[in-house]
Every structure is written in C-alpha cells, then in structure tokens.
C-alpha cells in the first residue's frame with residue numbers, strides 16, 4: 001500500500017505585509033498535499049517491487065519561507081531495496 005507522509009511548515013517571522021496570511025498559508029498547504037498526493041497516487045497506484053511486493057513510501061517535506069515567500073518541496077522515498085528505489089526514481093522523474 002502506497003504511503004505518503006507530508007511534513008509542511010512555515011519558517012520565519014510573519015511579515016506585516018505578508019503575501020499569504022496564516023489562513024491562506026494553510027490553504028496553500030492543503031492544496032499542495034492534494035496536488036502532490038494525487039500526482040503520486042496516479043503514478044504509483046499499481047507500482048510495487050517485483051521481488052518483495054512492497055509499495056514505496058514517500059515523505060514530502062515543504063518549508064515555506066516567510067521572508068522570501070517561497071516554498072521548497074523535497075521528496076524522500078523509502079523502498080524495500082535498491083533496485084526498486086531506482087525504478088521508483090525513474091517513474092518519479094517521468095512527466096505526468
């Protein structure tokens with residue numbers, strides 16, 4: 001079973017003229033969870049390791065920097081073995 005864990009947070013002090021207030025930031029995080037989650041579920045719905053039968057586990061970390069108002073998303077993948085990790089990375093890098 002495909003696992004997706006999100007770790008999204010904001011860093012830095014809120015700016016007085018912030019582009020996104022905290023409610024909008026939550027909405028942006030929710031949208032990120034939805035779109036990034038959907039994209040992974042679409043790509044990996046039926047992908048399991050041929051040797052071990054395990055699905056990949058994704059951790060998506062995102063840090064929104066309030067000072068630069070930029071979001072940095074990182075994908076971390078856990079798999080049962082190296083061969084499957086390579087396959088997962090290949091699929092991940094394909095266009096949707």
Ligand SMILES: [Zn+2]
Nearest residue numbers: 049052080081
């Ligand atoms: Zn494996």
